Amino acid sequence: MTADRCPCGAGEPYEACCAPYHEGLKKPPTAEALMRSRYSAFALGHEDYLLDTWHPTTRPRSLDLDPDQRWTHLEVLSRTDGTLFQTTGTVEFRAHYRRRGERDVLHETSRFTRDNGTWSYLGPT
Template identity: 60%
Template sequence: MSALTDDSRCPCGLGEPYGVCCGRFHRGAATAPTAELLMRSRFSAFAVGDTAYLTKTWHPKTRPAGLALDPGQRWTFLEILGKTGGGLLEIEGTVEFRAHYRQDRRPGSMHENSRFVRIDGQWIYVASAD
Protein backbone atom coordinates (compact mmCIF):
# COMPACT_ATOMS: atom_id res chain seq x y z
CA MET A 1 0.00 0.00 0.00
CA SER A 2 1.23 3.47 -0.68
CA ALA A 3 0.48 6.82 0.86
CA LEU A 4 -0.52 9.38 -1.73
CA THR A 5 -1.05 13.08 -1.49
CA ASP A 6 -3.67 14.89 -3.55
CA ASP A 7 -0.83 16.10 -5.79
CA SER A 8 0.61 12.61 -6.44
CA ARG A 9 -0.04 11.00 -9.81
CA CYS A 10 -3.12 8.82 -9.51
CA PRO A 11 -2.40 5.06 -9.71
CA CYS A 12 -5.32 4.52 -12.13
CA GLY A 13 -3.20 5.49 -15.13
CA LEU A 14 -5.08 8.54 -16.40
CA GLY A 15 -2.16 10.82 -15.50
CA GLU A 16 -4.16 13.18 -13.29
CA PRO A 17 -3.33 14.17 -9.71
CA TYR A 18 -4.87 11.74 -7.21
CA GLY A 19 -6.94 14.46 -5.50
CA VAL A 20 -8.88 15.39 -8.64
CA CYS A 21 -8.92 11.88 -10.07
CA CYS A 22 -9.73 8.84 -7.91
CA GLY A 23 -9.13 10.60 -4.61
CA ARG A 24 -12.41 12.50 -4.96
CA PHE A 25 -14.28 9.20 -5.31
CA HIS A 26 -12.44 7.67 -2.34
CA ARG A 27 -13.34 10.69 -0.18
CA GLY A 28 -17.00 10.55 -1.26
CA ALA A 29 -16.89 13.99 -2.89
CA ALA A 30 -18.12 12.44 -6.16
CA THR A 31 -19.18 9.10 -7.58
CA ALA A 32 -17.71 7.45 -10.66
CA PRO A 33 -19.89 8.39 -13.65
CA THR A 34 -18.92 5.34 -15.75
CA ALA A 35 -18.06 1.70 -15.13
CA GLU A 36 -14.52 2.29 -16.40
CA LEU A 37 -13.93 5.13 -13.95
CA LEU A 38 -15.26 2.95 -11.14
CA MET A 39 -12.85 0.21 -12.22
CA ARG A 40 -9.98 2.68 -12.22
CA SER A 41 -10.97 4.04 -8.81
CA ARG A 42 -11.17 0.52 -7.39
CA PHE A 43 -7.68 -0.24 -8.70
CA SER A 44 -6.47 2.94 -7.02
CA ALA A 45 -8.23 1.88 -3.81
CA PHE A 46 -6.28 -1.39 -3.90
CA ALA A 47 -3.08 0.62 -4.48
CA VAL A 48 -3.69 2.90 -1.47
CA GLY A 49 -5.25 0.22 0.75
CA ASP A 50 -8.73 1.78 0.95
CA THR A 51 -10.80 -1.26 1.94
CA ALA A 52 -13.77 0.93 2.95
CA TYR A 53 -14.11 2.21 -0.62
CA LEU A 54 -13.71 -1.28 -2.07
CA THR A 55 -16.45 -2.60 0.21
CA LYS A 56 -18.76 0.34 -0.51
CA THR A 57 -18.43 -0.14 -4.28
CA TRP A 58 -18.91 -3.94 -4.21
CA HIS A 59 -22.38 -5.39 -4.80
CA PRO A 60 -23.78 -6.67 -1.47
CA LYS A 61 -24.70 -10.04 -3.00
CA THR A 62 -21.12 -10.78 -4.11
CA ARG A 63 -19.09 -8.77 -1.56
CA PRO A 64 -16.93 -10.86 0.77
CA ALA A 65 -17.74 -10.75 4.49
CA GLY A 66 -14.30 -9.30 5.17
CA LEU A 67 -11.59 -7.79 3.05
CA ALA A 68 -7.94 -7.97 4.04
CA LEU A 69 -5.35 -6.69 1.59
CA ASP A 70 -1.87 -8.18 1.40
CA PRO A 71 0.54 -5.49 2.70
CA GLY A 72 3.37 -7.10 0.70
CA GLN A 73 1.59 -6.60 -2.62
CA ARG A 74 2.10 -3.25 -4.34
CA TRP A 75 -0.21 -2.47 -7.25
CA THR A 76 1.85 -0.67 -9.89
CA PHE A 77 -0.27 0.06 -12.97
CA LEU A 78 -3.50 -0.70 -14.74
CA GLU A 79 -4.21 -1.50 -18.39
CA ILE A 80 -7.76 -1.23 -19.70
CA LEU A 81 -8.06 -3.83 -22.46
CA GLY A 82 -11.68 -3.36 -23.46
CA LYS A 83 -15.15 -2.46 -22.29
CA THR A 84 -18.80 -2.89 -23.17
CA GLY A 85 -21.59 -0.59 -22.03
CA GLY A 86 -20.99 1.14 -18.73
CA GLY A 87 -21.54 4.65 -20.06
CA LEU A 88 -23.25 7.68 -18.61
CA LEU A 89 -26.74 6.58 -19.66
CA GLU A 90 -26.36 2.81 -19.23
CA ILE A 91 -27.06 0.52 -16.28
CA GLU A 92 -24.72 -2.40 -17.04
CA GLY A 93 -21.21 -2.73 -18.34
CA THR A 94 -18.02 -4.73 -18.37
CA VAL A 95 -14.41 -3.62 -18.17
CA GLU A 96 -11.61 -5.97 -19.18
CA PHE A 97 -8.31 -5.09 -17.56
CA ARG A 98 -4.87 -6.27 -16.56
CA ALA A 99 -3.68 -5.06 -13.15
CA HIS A 100 0.06 -5.19 -12.53
CA TYR A 101 1.70 -5.56 -9.14
CA ARG A 102 4.94 -6.43 -7.37
CA GLN A 103 5.12 -9.00 -4.64
CA ASP A 104 8.31 -10.16 -2.97
CA ARG A 105 10.19 -8.01 -5.51
CA ARG A 106 8.69 -10.01 -8.37
CA PRO A 107 6.32 -8.59 -10.97
CA GLY A 108 2.93 -10.13 -11.50
CA SER A 109 -0.42 -9.35 -13.04
CA MET A 110 -4.04 -10.36 -12.90
CA HIS A 111 -6.48 -10.31 -15.80
CA GLU A 112 -10.23 -9.97 -15.37
CA ASN A 113 -13.32 -8.95 -17.28
CA SER A 114 -15.36 -7.31 -14.52
CA ARG A 115 -19.12 -6.83 -14.53
CA PHE A 116 -20.67 -3.61 -13.19
CA VAL A 117 -24.24 -2.42 -12.63
CA ARG A 118 -25.66 0.96 -11.77
CA ILE A 119 -27.99 0.96 -8.77
CA ASP A 120 -29.66 4.17 -7.59
CA GLY A 121 -27.36 6.14 -9.88
CA GLN A 122 -24.14 4.58 -8.54
CA TRP A 123 -21.89 2.13 -10.36
CA ILE A 124 -20.91 -0.93 -8.34
CA TYR A 125 -18.69 -3.93 -9.03
CA VAL A 126 -20.58 -7.22 -9.24
CA ALA A 127 -18.10 -9.94 -10.14
CA SER A 128 -15.87 -11.30 -12.86
CA ALA A 129 -17.77 -11.65 -16.12
CA ASP A 130 -15.55 -14.55 -17.17
Protein backbone atom coordinates in the same frame (compact mmCIF):
# COMPACT_ATOMS: atom_id res chain seq x y z
CA MET B 1 -0.12 13.17 -2.25
CA THR B 2 -1.56 16.31 -3.83
CA ALA B 3 0.71 16.51 -6.90
CA ASP B 4 1.24 12.77 -7.34
CA ARG B 5 -0.31 11.09 -10.36
CA CYS B 6 -3.33 8.96 -9.58
CA PRO B 7 -2.56 5.22 -9.42
CA CYS B 8 -5.43 4.54 -11.85
CA GLY B 9 -3.30 5.67 -14.79
CA ALA B 10 -5.65 8.33 -16.10
CA GLY B 11 -2.79 10.85 -15.99
CA GLU B 12 -4.39 13.24 -13.53
CA PRO B 13 -3.21 14.14 -10.02
CA TYR B 14 -4.82 11.87 -7.42
CA GLU B 15 -6.63 14.79 -5.76
CA ALA B 16 -8.39 15.65 -9.04
CA CYS B 17 -8.99 12.05 -10.12
CA CYS B 18 -9.94 9.24 -7.72
CA ALA B 19 -9.65 11.10 -4.38
CA PRO B 20 -13.15 12.66 -4.64
CA TYR B 21 -14.60 9.16 -5.12
CA HIS B 22 -12.59 7.71 -2.23
CA GLU B 23 -13.65 10.60 0.00
CA GLY B 24 -17.34 10.23 -0.93
CA LEU B 25 -17.52 13.68 -2.53
CA LYS B 26 -18.48 12.32 -5.97
CA LYS B 27 -19.70 9.08 -7.51
CA PRO B 28 -17.89 7.52 -10.47
CA PRO B 29 -20.02 8.36 -13.53
CA THR B 30 -19.14 5.26 -15.57
CA ALA B 31 -18.21 1.63 -15.02
CA GLU B 32 -14.65 2.36 -16.15
CA ALA B 33 -14.34 5.25 -13.70
CA LEU B 34 -15.47 2.94 -10.91
CA MET B 35 -13.01 0.24 -11.99
CA ARG B 36 -10.16 2.77 -12.07
CA SER B 37 -11.12 4.13 -8.65
CA ARG B 38 -11.22 0.60 -7.25
CA TYR B 39 -7.74 -0.09 -8.64
CA SER B 40 -6.52 3.09 -6.93
CA ALA B 41 -8.22 1.96 -3.72
CA PHE B 42 -6.33 -1.35 -3.90
CA ALA B 43 -3.07 0.54 -4.55
CA LEU B 44 -3.66 2.88 -1.61
CA GLY B 45 -5.20 0.35 0.79
CA HIS B 46 -8.71 1.83 1.00
CA GLU B 47 -10.53 -1.34 2.06
CA ASP B 48 -13.72 0.49 3.07
CA TYR B 49 -14.09 2.01 -0.39
CA LEU B 50 -13.62 -1.39 -2.01
CA LEU B 51 -16.32 -2.93 0.14
CA ASP B 52 -18.66 0.05 -0.28
CA THR B 53 -18.42 -0.15 -4.08
CA TRP B 54 -18.94 -3.93 -4.20
CA HIS B 55 -22.50 -4.97 -5.03
CA PRO B 56 -24.21 -6.36 -1.90
CA THR B 57 -25.14 -9.62 -3.65
CA THR B 58 -21.48 -10.53 -4.28
CA ARG B 59 -19.60 -8.52 -1.62
CA PRO B 60 -17.42 -10.45 0.83
CA ARG B 61 -17.82 -9.74 4.54
CA SER B 62 -14.29 -8.38 4.75
CA LEU B 63 -11.08 -7.93 2.81
CA ASP B 64 -7.58 -8.81 3.86
CA LEU B 65 -5.29 -6.78 1.61
CA ASP B 66 -1.75 -8.15 1.39
CA PRO B 67 0.71 -5.51 2.67
CA ASP B 68 3.48 -7.14 0.58
CA GLN B 69 1.56 -6.56 -2.65
CA ARG B 70 2.38 -3.28 -4.46
CA TRP B 71 0.17 -2.37 -7.40
CA THR B 72 2.38 -0.82 -10.07
CA HIS B 73 0.15 0.08 -13.02
CA LEU B 74 -3.15 -0.48 -14.73
CA GLU B 75 -3.95 -1.20 -18.38
CA VAL B 76 -7.55 -0.86 -19.53
CA LEU B 77 -7.90 -3.20 -22.51
CA SER B 78 -11.58 -2.83 -23.44
CA ARG B 79 -14.96 -1.76 -22.18
CA THR B 80 -18.50 -2.68 -23.12
CA ASP B 81 -21.39 -0.38 -22.22
CA GLY B 82 -21.13 1.16 -18.73
CA THR B 83 -21.78 4.75 -19.83
CA LEU B 84 -23.81 7.48 -18.18
CA PHE B 85 -26.93 6.19 -19.95
CA GLN B 86 -26.60 2.46 -19.25
CA THR B 87 -27.12 0.24 -16.23
CA THR B 88 -24.59 -2.53 -16.94
CA GLY B 89 -21.07 -2.67 -18.26
CA THR B 90 -17.84 -4.62 -18.38
CA VAL B 91 -14.22 -3.51 -18.29
CA GLU B 92 -11.32 -5.75 -19.25
CA PHE B 93 -8.03 -4.79 -17.64
CA ARG B 94 -4.59 -5.91 -16.55
CA ALA B 95 -3.52 -4.81 -13.08
CA HIS B 96 0.23 -5.19 -12.63
CA TYR B 97 1.77 -5.70 -9.22
CA ARG B 98 4.83 -6.83 -7.30
CA ARG B 99 4.73 -9.19 -4.37
CA ARG B 100 7.91 -9.98 -2.48
CA GLY B 101 9.99 -8.80 -5.41
CA GLU B 102 8.15 -10.89 -8.02
CA ARG B 103 6.16 -9.28 -10.81
CA ASP B 104 2.72 -10.56 -11.66
CA VAL B 105 -0.49 -9.44 -13.31
CA LEU B 106 -4.20 -9.79 -12.63
CA HIS B 107 -6.12 -10.03 -15.93
CA GLU B 108 -9.88 -9.72 -15.50
CA THR B 109 -13.04 -8.67 -17.24
CA SER B 110 -15.14 -7.15 -14.48
CA ARG B 111 -18.93 -6.79 -14.46
CA PHE B 112 -20.60 -3.64 -13.15
CA THR B 113 -24.17 -2.58 -12.54
CA ARG B 114 -25.75 0.80 -11.84
CA ASP B 115 -28.64 1.15 -9.42
CA ASN B 116 -30.17 4.55 -8.60
CA GLY B 117 -27.25 6.31 -10.29
CA THR B 118 -24.53 4.43 -8.40
CA TRP B 119 -22.17 1.97 -10.08
CA SER B 120 -21.18 -1.20 -8.22
CA TYR B 121 -18.69 -3.96 -8.90
CA LEU B 122 -20.36 -7.37 -9.37
CA GLY B 123 -17.35 -9.58 -10.01
CA PRO B 124 -15.43 -11.16 -12.87
CA THR B 125 -17.21 -12.47 -15.96
